[in-house]
Amino acid sequence: MLTNSEWLGINELSLLIHGTDTIRDMQRYFLEALRNIVPFERAAFFLFHEETGGLLVLQSPFCIHMNPEIVKAYGRLVNTNGICRRVISLRRTMAYRSSDLVTPDEEVTDSVTEVRKSFLLPNEVSFYSGIVLADDRKLLGEVVLYRTDRQRDFTDNEMEILDRLKDHLAIRLRRERKECQVQQHEKDQEESQLIAMGLTPRESEIASLVMKQYSTEDISRHLVISQCTTKKHLHNIFAKLGVSSRLQLMEAIRTWERARE
Structure with a gap:
């Protein structure tokens, strides 16, 4: 059961998500504020661009205590690794944690081993959790939170907090994408007139x-x-x-x- 302070944090974060002017500022303020109720040591909040053929490109990443090369490594795994694609491939807004993604039978599979060797161990990551953001089966972005051995796995309470915030984030990113599409359409029309x-x-x-x-x-x-x-x-x-x-x-x-x- 969530505490009063956790509910207050959720309400404040919801206002922040919808009230911050730019997506870039929202990404930064969201992670900084989220850390007060869901502690983490590293984090990334990025947008997805899906190219022809389904290739996902990570755009506009905002990171806390993460080298950009780490984000690039994750971008590669999202496109090639079965475990990393497990949640992404559902194409719906949802919160997840790593300990729920891998069954005991999968602990020694190549996919799990690759993630550990190429990403988790080099970055001292023991646990991770996040929110996949989608709209009408179109991927919008993802928030990923990382913990080392110095912190425990994400609790059920913390997962409920992420679950309560996920729809607010998806609505904000969906609105932003639609506004960008309208602006791009107007820009294309204007430039086509000038070309004429x-x-x-x-x-x-x-x-x-x-x-x-x-x-x-x-x-x-x-x-x-x-x-x-x-x-x-x-x-x-x-x-x-x-x-x-x-x-x-x-x-x-x-x-x-x-x-x-």
Whole structure:
């Protein structure tokens, strides 16, 4: 049975999950706050991107006391190891712990041995637990908590805490993914319109950022190109659209868009 302080922690974490502005900040604040009611020594919170063929790519990881190489190793195991894929392959939101994943008959199998030799032992991990996050059988992300021999296995109470939080996390990630999809669709539409005006895809990206009033420095930083390259693209854009300033460029694009409505 959960204590009053644990219920209070769950309520505070639920508010944090839904109320934090960015996903990156939510990942960080969630792990830091979770540690107060479910202690751990290492942790990772990452998002999933599923490529054609089912390959899972770990994105935007936020880690506590973990080397990025450890996360890469886990990313490989998620795609190749039967034990690591056991929960992932269910494609539903759920909390789990390692001691529930492996039966006594599986203790000496190749899958278990590989996980121990290539991941658990080198990182001094004795117990791990986590939450798989999914929506409509689409994988969204995962929270993984690790403990060494200095801590015991995750208790039933701690698993109930994770279980109470899992749906809040899945809802937040689902909302974020849908918002990103809408934004990407709007971006694609805008850039396709600019391409129809005679600009290249890169020029369309830059023109789109000009419409959002990005400075030359901001555009260069956003696209990871030099300011000199940005200026060359802007010169070509001005020449193609017959304008000589950013204001004229913006008005030309707006005029073209009105004519297409």
